[in-house]
Amino acid sequence: MKLITAIVKPFKLDDVKSALETFGVTGMTVSEASGYGRQRGHTEIYRGAEYEVDLVPKVRVEVLVDDDDADDVVDVIVKSAQTGKIGDGKVWAVPVDAVVRVRTGERGSDAL
Amino acid sequence: MPTLDSGNTAWMLAATALVLLMTPGLAFFYGGMVRSKNVLAMLMQNFVCMGIVSVLWVIDLFSLAFGADKWHGLIGSPASFAGMSHGGELWGSGVPTTVVAAFQITFAIITPALITGAVADRLRFAPFIVFVTAWSILVYAPVAHWVWGGGWLASFDAVKDAATGAITKLGVEDFAGGTVVHINAGVAGLALTLVLGKRIGWPKERMRPHNVPFVLLGAGLLWFGWLGFNAGSELAADGTAGFALLNSVVATAAAMLGWLVVERIRDGHSTTLGAASGLVAGLVAITPACGFVTPVGAIWIGLIAGVVCALAVAVKFKFGFDDSLDVFAVHLVGGVLGALLIGFFGQDAVNSLGRDGVFYGGGFGQLGRQAVGVGSVLAFTFVVTFVIAKAIDLTMGLRVSRDVELEGLDINLHAESAYDYGTVATHAAGSHSPSLTGAAKVDA
Numbered sequence: 001m002k003l004i005t006a007i008v009k010p011f012k013l014d015d016v017k018s019a020l021e022t023f024g025v026t027g028m029t030v031s032e033a034s035g036y037g038r039q040r041g042h043t044e045i046y047r048g049a050e051y052e053v054d055l056v057p058k059v060r061v062e063v064l065v066d067d068d069d070a071d072d073v074v075d076v077i078v079k080s081a082q083t084g085k086i087g088d089g090k091v092w093a094v095p096v097d098a099v100v101r102v103r104t105g106e107r108g109s110d111a112l
Numbered sequence: 113m114p115t116l117d118s119g120n121t122a123w124m125l126a127a128t129a130l131v132l133l134m135t136p137g138l139a140f141f142y143g144g145m146v147r148s149k150n151v152l153a154m155l156m157q158n159f160v161c162m163g164i165v166s167v168l169w170v171i172d173l174f175s176l177a178f179g180a181d182k183w184h185g186l187i188g189s190p191a192s193f194a195g196m197s198h199g200g201e202l203w204g205s206g207v208p209t210t211v212v213a214a215f216q217i218t219f220a221i222i223t224p225a226l227i228t229g230a231v232a233d234r235l236r237f238a239p240f241i242v243f244v245t246a247w248s249i250l251v252y253a254p255v256a257h258w259v260w261g262g263g264w265l266a267s268f269d270a271v272k273d274a275a276t277g278a279i280t281k282l283g284v285e286d287f288a289g290g291t292v293v294h295i296n297a298g299v300a301g302l303a304l305t306l307v308l309g310k311r312i313g314w315p316k317e318r319m320r321p322h323n324v325p326f327v328l329l330g331a332g333l334l335w336f337g338w339l340g341f342n343a344g345s346e347l348a349a350d351g352t353a354g355f356a357l358l359n360s361v362v363a364t365a366a367a368m369l370g371w372l373v374v375e376r377i378r379d380g381h382s383t384t385l386g387a388a389s390g391l392v393a394g395l396v397a398i399t400p401a402c403g404f405v406t407p408v409g410a411i412w413i414g415l416i417a418g419v420v421c422a423l424a425v426a427v428k429f430k431f432g433f434d435d436s437l438d439v440f441a442v443h444l445v446g447g448v449l450g451a452l453l454i455g456f457f458g459q460d461a462v463n464s465l466g467r468d469g470v471f472y473g474g475g476f477g478q479l480g481r482q483a484v485g486v487g488s489v490l491a492f493t494f495v496v497t498f499v500i501a502k503a504i505d506l507t508m509g510l511r512v513s514r515d516v517e518l519e520g521l522d523i524n525l526h527a528e529s530a531y532d533y534g535t536v537a538t539h540a541a542g543s544h545s546p547s548l549t550g551a552a553k554v555d556a
Contacts, residue, residue: 047385
């Protein structure tokens with residue numbers, strides 16, 4: 001199993017979500033995140049004083065999938081989150097040792 | 113004996129309600145500009161002024177400010193209205209003493225409330241109450257008496273003794289509180305800032321306003337209430353009140369535009385915070401002048417104030433004093449501008465008690481009187497405020513501890529937090545102990 005984490009632009013969340021649903025992913029975890037990559041942040045001005053705001057609001061999407069699906073799911077996310085402009089985000093996958101469904105105690109792929 | 117005038121009285125009853133709303137408006141104007149960990153402390157400082165000053169006012173402050181002259185115009189007699197049991201008409205205005213006193217309460221409330229912006233994010237609560245009490249008695253009441261209570265600066269009184277020709281009262285023109293309210297609060301804020309010092313991290317750490325919509329909401333409420341502040345200061349529903357009302361609309365509008373243009377040129381963007389700040393700067397500047405100039409003069413005064421105050425926000429960075437919410441740039445600079453510009457734009461056609469300014473053939477006489485008024489209030493209030501603040505700081509301590517300042521005033525001084533955003537914090541804070549004795553000891 002793999003944990004796929006995607007950091008995407010907040011307004012692309014709906015696109016990513018529906019693309020994943022179409023692919024067959026049945027669940028995901030979404031959280032608000034902030035950070036920056038190459039695009040850095042932006043400048044805000046309050047009464048003439050400039051503030052460099054480094055951290056940009058982002059959305060983190062986490063999906064647990066079988067090893068076989070991992071590459072496809074990464075592709076689905078990349079395709080649906082892409083605008084082609086700087087600041088589109090990152091997607092990565094890491095191996096997962098164990099997954100348990102809390103309600104039933106099922107383990108491994110059955111718990112996905 | 114003059115009888116009550118129902119028209120004037122009705123207007124003053126309404127104007128009092130308008131002005132009272134300014135202090136909650138100011139609370140939100142300031143509250144939006146501080147960080148979210150300190151917003152309740154800021155709202156509280158403003159609201160508690162309504163508590164303290166109202167009570168002090170009825171007990172005897174109204175007498176000190178507006179009672180019969182004592183000591184050559186320095187203070188009003190404490191016996192004049194002590195306990196406020198006078199129901200009858202006051203000063204030939206046709207308005208009951210009670211209504212004039214209530215109207216003036218609202219001015220006495222908002223003046224110390226204005227100071228709080230200069231020292232946001234670091235005042236302790238109980239010592240602040242002591243400060244407001246001492247300041248209202250030792251600074252506000254005397255200055256109000258000098259200008260409005262028939263004291264030595266005397267806004268509405270004759271300049272010369274008719275018999276001897278000697279100048280007994282200066283005749284500084286301050287229609288609604290340029291000296292008494294704005295210069296007074298502005299310079300007091302500066303003195304308090306110098307006693308308290310900078311916030312931890314200022315000016316390196318960014319301290320963004322946490323809620324700019326609150327700032328605009330507050331500014332809107334201020335403008336609304338300010339029409340009562342300025343037009344009510346005529347104490348009558350008449351032509352001069354009409355000028356004051358219209359001037360308070362157009363000067364404010366022009367000042368907002370002026371501030372926005374400065375931002376556009378200097379910073380590249382016009383901001384909503386700039387719109388709110390500009391309109392308040394315009395209200396401040398037109399306050400002393402609103403009953404002495406025509407609407408064209410008011411537009412000029414507003415425009416000048418909007419531009420100059422927008423530029424004046426840079427001063428604190430240059431000299432390194434942490435006037436947190438720009439009380440210096442908006443209220444002190446705006447108040448001084450308004451008070452002095454009467455000397456240029458004043459027209460006696462607007463107000464029989466006014467005098468023509470430099471631009472209307474009146475020469476420099478009134479400008480000089482305005483300058484003396486401004487200088488006197490600046491010097492007196494700065495010194496007395498500094499002494500009061502220093503005394504409280506040495507005995508009680510005016511400033512919160514480093515830990516409290518970093519963690520936030522709201523939870524430490526008032527055992528509350530303004531916002532309940534996250535689900536984690538809400539559910540994790542589940543243990544509830546219904547204690548009437550107060551579970552938490554706070555550093556207040």
